Amino acid sequence: MEEKATQVSGASPTPETFSMEEALQEAEARLERRVRPGQILMGKVVLVGSEGVAVDVGAKTEGIIPFNQLTEKPLTEEELKGLLKPGDPVRVQVLRVDPETGQILLSRKKVEATEHWDRLQELYEKGEPVTVTVKERVKGGVVADLDGVQAFIPASQLDLRRTPNLEAYVGQEILAKIIEFHRKKGRVLLSRRAVLEEEQKRAKEAFFQSLSPGQVVEGVVVEVTDFGAFVNLGPVDGLVHRSEITWGRFGHPREVLHKGQRVRAQVVSVDPAKERVNLSIKALIPDPWTTVAEKYPVGSRIRGKVVGLTPFGAFVEVEPGLEGLIHISELSWTKRPKHPSEVVKEGDEVEAVVLRLDPAERRLSLGLKQTQPDPWQLLTEKYPPGTVVQGRITGITDFGIFVELEPGMEGLVHVSELDHTRVENPAALFKKGAEVEVVVLHIDPVEQRISLSRKRLLPPPPPREEERPRRAKGKEARAKKRPTPRREERREYEYGAVAEYNLYDASAVPAASASVKLGDLYGDLLASLGLEEEKPG
Structure with missing residues (x-):
């Protein structure tokens, strides 16, 4: 318990004037007063000597503060001698009282330590940050001086992200928060990270209040992942999803963005509760589909790079964000590929013709074969x-x-054009790879179909006996001589083409290709003269 030892005027260092009666009363009080070890007293510096500082604490004798009990701070002897001067008020704690001589040993350092701990406990309870000086690096963190008290800061509490170089903090003054306090154990644990997090929280709240969709921001790419890139905007990181990086095609976002790159982006959405900001870089780049009709009208030729192959066609990048499809049927006039890779490869530079265009549906149909003459027309x-x-x-x-x-x-x-007689099984008469002579019946360049005939080049079969013409008599003979109009014959084939017999020109067939028997010639001659012999009944 602290006791009043002397009366010192707060307004002036000059002592008050006492009457004789007051002086006698004070002398009696000094004689009666006893000081005990552990007491905290308020005194006044009387003298600064070579051994220590003499302090009047209101007892019969003056107390002495040894220089090693003046302060916890590591000061030199000259600095210690200049720390106090005669007349300065000072709070001290009684360490020992010699009963024989009455000498009183005092300590200012213990009172100073008690005051520090009281103040630290108050700061800890209020949660207020303190300014400390980092003194040295130790295992697992650093030691900082907190008003003469040695406090420990773990490495994980020095920054928002773990810092490997702790030496960089030595000698710096930093703002930290007391996160653990044990007065009896003399242990104080500090955290700079707690202060930074509070500052960051306030900065985030202010940042989100100033942010709105459609706003253009700038930042630095801090991380690139499979699904996009994170851009540091200051208090928070925004996400640019891979679909919002560019209009063009790419395999991985690293092909377009890299760590440390400064970018401009447009705010897509803001979620202060989850602290999320979605950004779009391509929103600041014109959409190539808005001008595709003017730049690439139907019928125009374009050059591009094959960027993808599918079973139904090849995708060609005309410009970043603008791709067209060459359907597998538009790759070649003559080839019928089972897969587009039989005609083009990924990465090939090709020239194509714009066939169809639908900007609303973002579809561009291209043709590769249209860059070459149509052989079917020829x-x-x-x-x-x-x-x-x-x-x-x-x-x-x-x-x-x-x-x-x-x-x-x-x-x-067609099977009906293979021979004059019916062919039941074409595979029994013909072999794949064999050469055969045929005559062209019809070519359809639109449907790309050709109708051929083999039997038209074969000699006609001899008429069967029951089919030989009888000799006509009377009206029957006259009626037979009348010409009958030739009927145009048409046959529908499974192939889809129509063979028009009246288009066939017999003179186009070489004479050497036909062989006629002599008996057949005589039979035809007799029939034409009506002299054919009647068969016996």
Whole structure:
């Protein structure tokens, strides 16, 4: 318990004037007063000597503060001598009283420590931050001086992210918060991170209040992942999803963005509760589909890079964010690929023609074969109906055989055009890869179909006996001589083409290709003269 030892005027260092009666009373009080170890007293510096500081504490004798009990601070002897001067008020604690001599040993350091701990406990209870000086690096963190008290700061509490270089903090003054306090154990634990988090929280609240969708912000890319990139905007990091990075195609966001890159982006959405900000970089870049109709009208030629292959076609990047599809049927006039990779490869630079365009649906249809002349249009001029050609059998089916006229261009010889007699099984008469001579019946360049015939090049079979014409008599003979109009014959084939017999020109068939028996000639001559012998009944 602290006791009043002397009366010192707060307004002036000059002592008050006492009357004789007051002086006698004070002397008696000094004689009667006893000081005990552990007492905290208020005194006044009388003298600063070579051994310590003499302090009047209101007892019979003056107390002495040794220099090593003046303060907890590591000061030199000269600094200690200048710490107090005569007349300064000072709070001290009684360490020991010599009963024989009455000498009193005092300590200012213990009172100072008690005051520090009281103040630290108050700061800890209020949660107020304190300014400390980092003194040295130790295992697991650093030691800081907190008004003469050694406090420990763990490495995890020095910053928002763990810092490997703790030496950089030595000698710095930092603001920290007391997170653990044990007075009896003399242990104080500090956290700079707690202060930074509170500052960050206030900064985030202010930042989110100033942020709104559509706003343009700038930041630095701090991380690139499979699903996008994080951009530091100051208090928070915003996410640019991979779909919002660019209009163009890419495999991984690292192909477009890299760590440390400064970017501009537009705010898409803000969620202060979850502290999320969604950004878009491509929102600040014009959408290529808005001008595609003007830049690439139907019929125009474009150059692009094959960026993707699927079973139904190839995707070509015309410009970043603008891709067109070459359907597998538009890759070649003559080839019928099973997969687009048979014609183009990913990464190829190709030229194509714009076939169809739908900006609303973001669809662009391209054609590769349209950059070359259509061989089917030339085929009709090269092989008019009646042209005899030699070709290789490329396929055999139940309804006929396919014969290749030119590479990739095949015609069908329907089963009805294979021979004058009915062919039940084409595979029994023909082999794939064999050469065969056929005549062109019809070419459809639009449907890309060719109708061929083999039997038109074969000699007609001899008429059977029951089919030989009888000698006509009377009206029957006259009626037979009347010409009958030739009926145009048309046959529908499974291949889909129509063979028009009246288009066939017999003169186009070489004479050497036909062989007629002599008996057949005489039979025809007698029939034409009506002299055919009647068969015996």
